[in-house]
Amino acid sequence: RILSALVRGHTESQELLMRSSVLQTAFTIEKMPASEVNNVGQLADELLHAASLGNEKAAQKLKEMKDVNRKEKLKLALAKREKVLKKMGLSAKTKEKKKGKQKKKKSATRKLQESTDKGEASVGMGKHVSWMEEMDKLEDEHGLVCTICQEGYNYKPTEIIGVYVYSKPIPLPNGTNLIMQDGSLLSASKKSINKVNSSELKKRSPSYWGCTTVSCFNCVHFSCHDRAVRADAKHSKAPKEEWEGAELRNAQTKCNNLLPLRGPTSISTESYKSTVDRFLQIQLSELTGLSSSSSGSFSSSTLSAFSIVFHDIKTLLLRFAYNESLSEDTRGGGKEANFKLLLPMLALGDHLIYALGVTDVKRIQAAQTARVSLEKIVNAFCKGKSEMSKDGECPEFFFGLVATLFIYTFGEWENHKQVFKEHASRFSPTLAGSGAQSQKKRAKGETLESAKQKSTKACLLMYALINELHIKFSLVAAANSYSGRPIQGWYTDENSALDSLEGLYKKYLDLEKRTVVELKK
Numbered sequence: 121r122i123l124s125a126l127v128r129g130h131t132e133s134q135e136l137l138m139r140s141s142v143l144q145t146a147f148t149i150e151k152m153p154a155s156e157v158n159n160v161g162q163l164a165d166e167l168l169h170a171a172s173l174g175n176e177k178a179a180q181k182l183k184e185m186k187d188v189n190r191k192e193k194l195k196l197a198l199a200k201r202e203k204v205l206k207k208m209g210l211s212a213k214t215k216e217k218k219k220g221k222q223k224k225k226k227s228a229t230r231k232l233q234e235s236t237d238k239g240e241a242s243v244g245m246g247k248h249v250s251w252m253e254e255m256d257k258l259e260d261e262h263g264l265v266c267t268i269c270q271e272g273y274n275y276k277p278t279e280i281i282g283v284y285v286y287s288k289p290i291p292l293p294n295g296t297n298l299i300m301q302d303g304s305l306l307s308a309s310k311k312s313i314n315k316v317n318s319s320e321l322k323k324r325s326p327s328y329w330g331c332t333t334v335s336c337f338n339c340v341h342f343s344c345h346d347r348a349v350r351a352d353a354k355h356s357k358a359p360k361e362e363w364e365g366a367e368l369r370n371a372q373t374k375c376n377n378l379l380p381l382r383g384p385t386s387i388s389t390e391s392y393k394s395t396v397d398r399f400l401q402i403q404l405s406e407l408t409g410l411s412s413s414s415s416g417s418f419s420s421s422t423l424s425a426f427s428i429v430f431h432d433i434k435t436l437l438l439r440f441a442y443n444e445s446l447s448e449d450t451r452g453g454g455k456e457a458n459f460k461l462l463l464p465m466l467a468l469g470d471h472l473i474y475a476l477g478v479t480d481v482k483r484i485q486a487a488q489t490a491r492v493s494l495e496k497i498v499n500a501f502c503k504g505k506s507e508m509s510k511d512g513e514c515p516e517f518f519f520g521l522v523a524t525l526f527i528y529t530f531g532e533w534e535n536h537k538q539v540f541k542e543h544a545s546r547f548s549p550t551l552a553g554s555g556a557q558s559q560k561k562r563a564k565g566e567t568l569e570s571a572k573q574k575s576t577k578a579c580l581l582m583y584a585l586i587n588e589l590h591i592k593f594s595l596v597a598a599a600n601s602y603s604g605r606p607i608q609g610w611y612t613d614e615n616s617a618l619d620s621l622e623g624l625y626k627k628y629l630d631l632e633k634r635t636v637v638e639l640k641k
Contacts, residue, residue: 129173143185278386286333286449290555377402379461383614442554522586599613
C-alpha cells in the first residue's frame with residue numbers, strides 16, 4: 121500500500137520501479153489467491169496499476185509482461201490438451217487447406233481453435249477411456265455457490281463467500297439498551313443498570329443510530345466480487361461503480377455491502393476476520409458515520425460494532441413479527457431469503473461478542489464486559505426487576521429475547537422461557553412496528569384495541585421465533601456431537617443451519633396465520 125501511494129502519478133519513482141525487479145515480482149504474486157497470503161494478490165494488482173498510471177513506458181512494459189505470460193500459458197494449455205487427448209484415447213488429424221501463395225500468420229490461440237474445429241477425432245477402441253471414470257468421481261457442489269464462478273466450498277474450500285445485502289440507517293428508539301465500545305451498558309431509561317448519571321444520559325442518548333439489513337441471499341466469493349469490480353471500472357464503454365455493477369449480479373436488486381459467511385473449518389478465523397472488518401468498515405463508517413470497534417480507541421461513549429449488529433438482528437426479527445415488507449427499499453428479497461440472512465448475521469454477532477480469533481487484550485476485555493452487560497439485562501428481566509411503563513413498554517423484553525441466543529444454553533432457555541412468554545402475552549408497545557419503516561403510532565381507522573392486539577401478536581411471534589431458533593441450535597449441535605455453545609455448533613454446519621432456517625420459515629408462515637389466543641396456548 122505504501123509503495124503504491126509513493127509511485128502513483130510520480131514519473132521518477134515509476135521509472136525507478138521499472139529498472140528494478142519489483143514489477144516482475146508484483147506481476148507474479150498478483151495471481152496468488154487472497155485466502156493464501158492475506159489479500160496480497162489484490163495489493164500487487166493495485167501496485168501495478170499505480171506504477172503504470174499516467175506513464176506510457178510503464179504501461180507498455182506491463183503490457184509486454186502480460187503478453188509473455190499469455191504465451192507461456194498458451195504453451196502449457198496446448199501441452200495439457202495433448203496430454204488429455206492421449207489419456208482419453210483420442211487422436212487429432214488436422215486437415216489443412218492450401219490456398220496458393222497466400223500466407224497468413226495465425227496466432228497460437230487461432231491454431232488451437234482450428235485444431236478443435238477442423239480436427240477429426242477418432243476413438244482408440246482398444247484403449248480404456250479413463251476420463252469417464254474420473255468424471256464420475258467428481259463431486260457436485262452441495263450448498264451455497266458463487267453467482268459469478270458457480271463454485272462453492274467443494275472446489276474452493278478456502279475462498280470466503282459473502283452475501284449481497286442492503287443496509288440503511290435507522291434511529292434507535294429511546295429506552296434502547298446500548299453496548300458501548302468498552303463493553304459497558306448504556307440505557308436511555310431513568311434507572312440504568314450501570315447507573316449512568318442523568319446529565320451524561322441526556323448528552324448521549326438522542327443521537328444513536330443503527331442499521332436494518334435485508335437481502336436476496338445471492339452469494340459471491342469476495343475474490344470474484346473484487347475482480348468483477350475491477351473489470352466494471354475498466355470497462356471502456358460503460359464503466360460502473362462497485363455497487364452499480366453488483367446490483368446487476370444481484371438479480372437487479374439494490375445492495376451496498378457484502379456480508380461474509382463463516383463457512384466450514386477450511387476457512388481460517390483470520391480470513392473470516394478480515395472480511396468482517398471490511399463489512400463493518402462500510403456498515404459503520406459509510407452508513408452510520410461511526411467507527412468500527414475493531415480499530416481505534418475503546419470509548420464508553422461510542423457504540424460498539426456488536427451493538428449495531430445486535431440491533432440489526434433484533435430489527436430483522438421484529439420485521440418478521442410485524443409482517444412488514446422487506447423489499448420496499450431494494451426492489452427484491454422476500455421473507456424466505458431474509459430468514460436465511462439470520463445465518464451470517466448471528467455468526468457475525470457471535471464472532472464479535474466472544475472476540476473469536478482476537479489477540480488484543482483490550483478487545484478481549486471489552487467483549488467480556490459486553491457479555492456481562494447482556495447477562496445483567498437478561499437476569500434482571502427474568503427476576504422481574506425490569507421496569508414497565510404505564511403503556512406496557514419494557515425495553516428489556518426484545519433486547520433480552522435476542523440476547524439469550526448468544527448467552528443461553530438450551531437448558532437455560534428452557535428454565536426461563538416461560539417468563540418471556542408470559543410477558544409477551546401482556547406486552548403492547550405503543551409503536552406498532554419494528555422501527556425500520558416510517559410510521560405513525562397507529563394507522564388511520566385502527567382502534568386502540570386492534571392496535572394492541574397487533575402488537576401483542578407481534579410480541580408472541582417474536583417469542584416463538586426465538587424459541588424455535590433455540591431448538592434449531594440444540595438439534596444441529598447435538599447431531600454433530602458438538603459440546604460447545606449451541607449457536608456456534610449451529611452456524612459452523614452451514615448446510616444444516618440453512619435447512620433449519622427453511623424449516624423455521626415454514627413454521628413462521630403457520631404461526632403468522634394464528635390468532636393471539638392461539639399463540640398464547
